[in-house]
Amino acid sequence: MNQKSHTRPEPPLLEVCKLSRSFKTRPGWFGNDEPGFAALDGVSFSVAEGEIFGIVGESGSGKSTLARCILQLPRPDHGQVRLEGRDLSGLGSRQLRQARHKLQIVFQDSGSSLSPRRTIFQSLAEPLEQFEPGARPEFPQRCRLALEQVGLDAELLPRLPHQLSSGQKQRVALARAIIAGPSIIVADEVVSSLDVSVQARMLELISELRREKGIAFLFISHDLSVIAQVADRVAVMYRGRIVESGPAKAVFGKPAHPYTRALLEAIPDPDPDVPFNASLAPDIQNRQQAPGCRFATRCPRVFRACLDTAPGDTRLEDHPEHHVECLLYETARENSQ
Amino acid sequence: MNRAAAINSPNPRPATNDPVGIAGLLIVLVFLLIAVSAWTGLSGQNWASIEGGRWEAPSAQYWLGTNRLGQDIFARAVQSTATAFETGLLVAVVSSMLGALLGGVAGWFSNGFVDELILWLKGVLDSIPFYLFVAALAFAMKGNPWAMHTAMILTFWTGTGRLVRGEVMRLRNQEFVISARAIGLPEFRILLRHVLPNTLHILVVQAALVFVAAIKTEVILSFLGLGIQDGISWGLMLAESTQEVLAGQFGNFIVASGMMFLLLMGFNMMADAIQDRVDPQGGMV
Amino acid sequence: MSGPALQVSNLEVAFRRGGELQPVVDGVSLELAAGQISGLVGESGCGKSVTAQALMGLLPARSALTSATSLRINGEQLAKASARQWRAVRGYTMAMIFQEPDRALDPVFTVGTQIGNVIRRRDQVGKTAAREQSLKALAASGFAQPESLLEAYPHQLSGGMRQLIMIAMAIAVRPVVLIADEPTTALDVTTQALVLERLTRLTRRYNTAILLVTHDLGVAARCCSEVMVMYCGRLVEQGDYRGLFRHARHPYTSKLLAAVPRVGAEQPPRGIAGRVPALSEIPRGCRFAPRCSRADSSCRASYPPLEALGSGRVACHHPL
Numbered sequence: 001m002n003q004k005s006h007t008r009p010e011p012p013l014l015e016v017c018k019l020s021r022s023f024k025t026r027p028g029w030f031g032n033d034e035p036g037f038a039a040l041d042g043v044s045f046s047v048a049e050g051e052i053f054g055i056v057g058e059s060g061s062g063k064s065t066l067a068r069c070i071l072q073l074p075r076p077d078h079g080q081v082r083l084e085g086r087d088l089s090g091l092g093s094r095q096l097r098q099a100r101h102k103l104q105i106v107f108q109d110s111g112s113s114l115s116p117r118r119t120i121f122q123s124l125a126e127p128l129e130q131f132e133p134g135a136r137p138e139f140p141q142r143c144r145l146a147l148e149q150v151g152l153d154a155e156l157l158p159r160l161p162h163q164l165s166s167g168q169k170q171r172v173a174l175a176r177a178i179i180a181g182p183s184i185i186v187a188d189e190v191v192s193s194l195d196v197s198v199q200a201r202m203l204e205l206i207s208e209l210r211r212e213k214g215i216a217f218l219f220i221s222h223d224l225s226v227i228a229q230v231a232d233r234v235a236v237m238y239r240g241r242i243v244e245s246g247p248a249k250a251v252f253g254k255p256a257h258p259y260t261r262a263l264l265e266a267i268p269d270p271d272p273d274v275p276f277n278a279s280l281a282p283d284i285q286n287r288q289q290a291p292g293c294r295f296a297t298r299c300p301r302v303f304r305a306c307l308d309t310a311p312g313d314t315r316l317e318d319h320p321e322h323h324v325e326c327l328l329y330e331t332a333r334e335n336s337q
Numbered sequence: 338m339n340r341a342a343a344i345n346s347p348n349p350r351p352a353t354n355d356p357v358g359i360a361g362l363l364i365v366l367v368f369l370l371i372a373v374s375a376w377t378g379l380s381g382q383n384w385a386s387i388e389g390g391r392w393e394a395p396s397a398q399y400w401l402g403t404n405r406l407g408q409d410i411f412a413r414a415v416q417s418t419a420t421a422f423e424t425g426l427l428v429a430v431v432s433s434m435l436g437a438l439l440g441g442v443a444g445w446f447s448n449g450f451v452d453e454l455i456l457w458l459k460g461v462l463d464s465i466p467f468y469l470f471v472a473a474l475a476f477a478m479k480g481n482p483w484a485m486h487t488a489m490i491l492t493f494w495t496g497t498g499r500l501v502r503g504e505v506m507r508l509r510n511q512e513f514v515i516s517a518r519a520i521g522l523p524e525f526r527i528l529l530r531h532v533l534p535n536t537l538h539i540l541v542v543q544a545a546l547v548f549v550a551a552i553k554t555e556v557i558l559s560f561l562g563l564g565i566q567d568g569i570s571w572g573l574m575l576a577e578s579t580q581e582v583l584a585g586q587f588g589n590f591i592v593a594s595g596m597m598f599l600l601l602m603g604f605n606m607m608a609d610a611i612q613d614r615v616d617p618q619g620g621m622v
Numbered sequence: 623m624s625g626p627a628l629q630v631s632n633l634e635v636a637f638r639r640g641g642e643l644q645p646v647v648d649g650v651s652l653e654l655a656a657g658q659i660s661g662l663v664g665e666s667g668c669g670k671s672v673t674a675q676a677l678m679g680l681l682p683a684r685s686a687l688t689s690a691t692s693l694r695i696n697g698e699q700l701a702k703a704s705a706r707q708w709r710a711v712r713g714y715t716m717a718m719i720f721q722e723p724d725r726a727l728d729p730v731f732t733v734g735t736q737i738g739n740v741i742r743r744r745d746q747v748g749k750t751a752a753r754e755q756s757l758k759a760l761a762a763s764g765f766a767q768p769e770s771l772l773e774a775y776p777h778q779l780s781g782g783m784r785q786l787i788m789i790a791m792a793i794a795v796r797p798v799v800l801i802a803d804e805p806t807t808a809l810d811v812t813t814q815a816l817v818l819e820r821l822t823r824l825t826r827r828y829n830t831a832i833l834l835v836t837h838d839l840g841v842a843a844r845c846c847s848e849v850m851v852m853y854c855g856r857l858v859e860q861g862d863y864r865g866l867f868r869h870a871r872h873p874y875t876s877k878l879l880a881a882v883p884r885v886g887a888e889q890p891p892r893g894i895a896g897r898v899p900a901l902s903e904i905p906r907g908c909r910f911a912p913r914c915s916r917a918d919s920s921c922r923a924s925y926p927p928l929e930a931l932g933s934g935r936v937a938c939h940h941p942l
Contacts, residue, residue: 058810059781071519097521105519107512115513115531127520165897166666176516195665195837196881201893203883222810225883229890252885266815268840270882272864276844278815 011085012046013216014070014103014184019043019079021069039065040076041240047184050214052206054231054248056224056263061237063220067188070218071105072096084183101131104177106170108189113173114161120147120172121157127180146175150205167198171205178209184216191226203229224267228252233321236260239294246322256316256324258301293327301328358610364603368596371415372422381415384408384569392586402588405581410574414592417571421552421600428489428551433544435490436497437533443498444505445528452502459495467492467554471563482566485558489551497543504536545608549601556597571597625697626653627831628677628799632691635669635676637901643687644901646672648855651928654799654831659821661846661863662835665878667898669855674803674835678718679708696798714744717797721804723784727776733787734772741794755794762827763790764820782813789820796828803835818845839882843867851875854898854909856925861934871936874910908939916940 022038039062047053057063069076072088081088083103091099104127107113114123124143128135135142144154150171161169170190177185187206191199207230209215221227227234228248235245236257244257255261265277281298293299296306306327314329316322375381389403396402401410443455470492475484508514509532517527558564559572571593578590635647647669654660664670675681676688679700693701696715700707712718720726728736737756741747745755753772760768763786776784785805792800802821806814822845824830836842842849843863851859851872859872870876874894883891896913899905907924911917920939928937 058812068515073515073518097523100519100521103519105516107516109512112511113513113516115517115535117534117537118531126517126522130520130522167897173516180520196839196883196891197665197878197894199893200881200883200891203891204893223883224811225885228885229883262812264885266811267885268811268814268818268838268844269884270839270843270867270879271884272843272867276815278812278819280812280815 011082013049013051013084014047014218015080015082015085016046016066016070017044017080017082019066019069019076019081021065021074021076038240040069042079043237043240043242044079045235045242045245047216047218049183050210050216051233052210052217052219052231054227054234055218055220055237056222056227056234057237058222058263060239062240063222063237064188065240066237067105067186067218067220070186071100071103097130101127101180102183103186104180104182104184105186105188106173106177106190108192114169114176116161118160119157120159120161120164123161123172124157124176124179127176131180142179143175146179147172149178149209150175151201165198167194167202170194170202174202174205174209178213178215182215184218186218186220188220189222190219192221192223199226206230224252224263236263241294241325243295243326244322244324246316246319250316250319250322254316254318254322256322256329257295257326258299258328259295262300293325303327355610355613357606358613361603361606361608361610364599365607368418368600368603369422372419375415375419381412381419384412384416392581392584392588401592404574404577404589405586410588410592413569413574414571414596416569417574417593418596418600420565420568420570421555421597424486424489424555425548425552427486428493429544429548432490432493432547433497433540436494436543437501437536437540439494440498440501441505441528441533441536444502445509445524445532447502447506447509455498455502459498462492463495465492468558468561468563471558475563480566482568485555485564489554493547493550497540497547500539500543501536504539505532508532508535542608542612545604545611549604549608552597552601626694627656627696628652628654628833629694630677630690630692632689633673633676633693634687634689635672635681636687638685638687639901645904646686646855646901647676650852650855650857652850652857652860654833655848656798656831657825657829658848659825659832659834659846661842661849662833662852663837663839663842663849663878664852665837665898668852670835670837670852671803673852674718674801674833677833678712678716678801679703680718713740713795715798716801717792717795717799718801718803719785719788719792719805721807723781723788724776726788727784729776731775732772733774733776733779737772737787737791737794740791744795756790759790759794760787762793762823763787764816765790780813782809782816785809785813785817786820789817789824793824793828797830800824800830800832801835802832804837805834806841807837814841815844821845839879851878854904856909856937857928857935858910858938859934859936860928861932861936865933869932869942871931871934871941872910872938873914873916873940873942876942908937916942 019040020038020042021040043066045053055063055066068074070081072081075089083099086099088096088099121140121143124146125139128139128142143157147154147156152168152171152175156164156168156172164172191202194202203226206217210217219227219231231248233246234248234251235242236251236259237243238259244251244255244260251260252264255264262280265275266280268276279300292307292309293311296302299306309327311325311327311330314324314326316324316329385408387407388409389399389407391403391405391407393399393403393407399409399411401414404410439455443452446452471485471488474488478484478487514527514531517531555564555570556572556575559570560576562576564570564572574589574593578593581588582590631651633647633650634645636643636645650673662670662673672681681688690701692699695711700711734753734756737759738749738752741752741755756772757768760771765771765786779787806817809817818841821832821834825832834842834846846863848861849863849866850857851874853874859866859870859875866875867879870879877894880892881894894913899909899912905912905922907922908917908926911921914921926937926939928935931941
């Protein structure tokens with residue numbers, strides 16, 4: 001399994017182990033109840049201190065559910081989330097609240113990530129009120145410092161969110177996350193709504209925060225080219241499972257899973273001479289869980305066994321940490337043995 | 338150079354300074370002044386005393402004449418304005434608060450037991466015929482003068498409650514609310530600090546609508562004898578006028594219905610303008 | 623028919639804000655050639671979507687003042703068209719698809735009914751004939767089993783499917799001009815690729831001229847023969863995409879290209895310093911001057927006109 005690749009004695013900063021969460025679909029009007037579908041189905045990985053771990057997947061892959069389940073909002077059905085060795089799913093709500101300042105989240109939508117009727121100062125001071133209520137006189141200074149750290153001017157403090165540009169709002173959201181001194185930030189599509197000119201600077205800022213403050217990031221995005229810029233290691237998700245994972249260079253340089261390949265080929269590169277392929281059929285969003293591989297219905301390299309055999313985790317030869325869940329590689333290995 | 342031709346018909350409407358809204362505001366302010374003069378005792382204190390003769394014509398003493406019993410119609414109209422405002426404000430404020438609280442709680446715990454209970458309560462209240470409810474309540478409260486207000490508050494919160502519930506359900510999944518949870522704020526604090534303040538625009542508009550509805554209802558109930566018991570109201574004046582109109586005396590009728598019409602129209606004009614203001618989707622595409 | 627499918631000169635749009643007029647689009651002139659996809663690229667707030675809506679006559683007069691010295695669609699002058707003339711153009715010679723297909727499709731009608739209505743309105747045919755044509759349009763839009771789709775309601779489909787259905791509706795109209803406003807922004811990359819491929823096919827098959835409005839230079843690279851770069855309400859550069867990518871003439875275009883993150887790129891993307899000026903504080907000279915390293919006093923004094931340079935046109939006093 002993926003998480004066993006760590007051989008260091010101390011536990012990794014964040015360890016996610018066989019996380020599952022399913023949602024009940026609403027009963028239909030005419031009794032055509034659908035069974036609950038698994039948004040997350042046994043997801044495991046770990047993030048080391050100061051590491052940027054990228055999670056990439058299309059809509060419906062479960063990546064946002066993953067972000068929320070890690071924060072226990074909502075709590076997962078099964079599996080553990082361990083932060084510095086401590087199992088969050090076992091904590092009561094009070095202990096969990098205390099544990100949270102180590103684990104922060106930043107969201108995509110700059111429009112709704114800040115409370116619309118509260119000033120930037122009020123928003124920034126809120127985590128401090130929660131975690132360091134005694135330090136109240138220092139709040140203005142701390143907020144100013146946090147804004148500086150994300151490259152913003154302190155004169156923004158008395159403003160309301162709607163008076164800021166979307167890039168500024170995302171920076172404030174990041175400032176709010178770092179102000180309590182977290183060891184890891186879950187960044188859920190934080191640059192997706194930004195223009196490229198602003199996005200690039202936001203990505204620089206994230207790399208800088210990692211470098212200078214040693215903050216680890218779980219960086220979630222649908223955009224492979226963004227992930228490729230910042231992530232040390234990546235996991236590709238498809239319908240609630242990690243289908244491929246490994247160092248970013250290995251996954252993007254030698255993609256193994258047909259889905260990863262299709263994703264990479266479908267990225268429109270600005271260079272018109274970079275090949276581009278639109279071969280993958282659109283997802284029909286069939287929630288029915290077939291016994292075999294969940295990518296089988298769209299896979300260009302599907303063969304008979306894929307329909308009824310679920311692929312297991314296979315380690316690839318190019319890199320010891322490069323894993324894939326695909327029968328193509330299992331059979332290849334069996335044949336060679 | 339060619340003159341640029343307009344692609345869409347240039348028919349500008351002044352964006353700011355909504356004149357209708359301002360007119361409405363002025364009308365409401367005049368009525369508010371009248372009500373204040375009654376509350377402070379400046380005028381309208383002699384509304385109950387029988388001073389003049391029957392059906393006196395307007396004069397320097399009785400500006401709007403007198404009624405069948407010889408009471409001053411002007412004083413009664415002034416006092417009725419105060420009654421209308423008292424009813425409208427009390428019902429609007431309390432029912433909005435009730436609606437915000439119950440709607441907020443229902444939305445926050447939506448699809449849970451509390452939500453089911455509040456929705457059930459709302460369903461029950463909405464399905465009782467209103468006048469029957471008032472009559473029953475008046476009977477149950479043994480002629481308590483607040484029976485009418487209680488009935489209105491108990492039934493009028495449902496509209497506000499439904500809207501607030503919907504808005505809270507929407508806000509509950511907004512990212513700033515989840516961020517607040519991620520920081521570890523207690524649920525109740527999130528509801529109070531981040532959710533309810535963002536339903537304020539609904540409350541303002543709903544309170545204005547309830548204000549108008551409450552005054553109308555008060556007039557009708559008073560007319561039917563179910564409303565104001567030991568005071569005076571446009572409804573009671575209208576009830577008196579049913580006997581007077583047959584005798585060719587229109588004083589009570591014109592004054593009471595005219596004032597009610599003006600106030601409600603002014604208030605509606607103002608409410609529309611407020612709604613345009615607080616609705617963020619109002620202006621641009 | 624000869625000449626461009628759409629030609630507009632000096633398009634100007636100003637929003638009414640509190641009694642004042644704020645120019646959003648300022649003197650944009652462009653042509654769309656039949657059978658080609660032309661890209662209109664730029665960052666949010668540059669006026670590209672407003673331009674698209676103005677070209678469809680969709681901006682409400684009470685909030686925006688739109689004018690142009692000339693707006694010809696399929697040869698017909700529409701600069702002074704009435705609302706009625708516009709209705710005769712939309713859905714016949716012109717069609718539009720939007721970023722969010724959810725808003726464009728009516729949730730209470732089946733897909734079949736909605737495509738059928740478009741066809742019946744356009745071709746004045748009966749229900750059966752409309753059904754036939756709907757099936758054809760869906761098939762042309764890339765659906766393997768169009769019959770099952772006719773009975774589906776929009777909410778039963780994914781966002782990508784809905785966008786493909788919007789394209790099927792556009793195919794059913796067989797418009798001379800199709801305006802696609804960020805049609806793939808809300809979609810996954812794999813679906814986006816499919817949508818772009820369908821759009822390209824549409825131009826080949828019906829000789830439709832498409833204006834593809836996008837913020838994504840990669841999307842433009844995939845299907846546009848020609849692109850126009852917009853900044854702050856003006857066109858700053860225009861030319862064939864390949865040439866523009868290899869040798870951008872306007873400093874803004876060049877910086878925009880450098881800001882795009884790319885898998886396997888040697889260099890990390892570079893952001894553009896400074897910010898887009900607000901509508902109320904647009905500089906007098908070149909609008910990009912405050913963020914441009916090549917700017918000098920002439921740039922701050924006067925706005926450079928869009929002039930021919932090489933194979934394209936560029937609005938810059940000091941082109942690269």
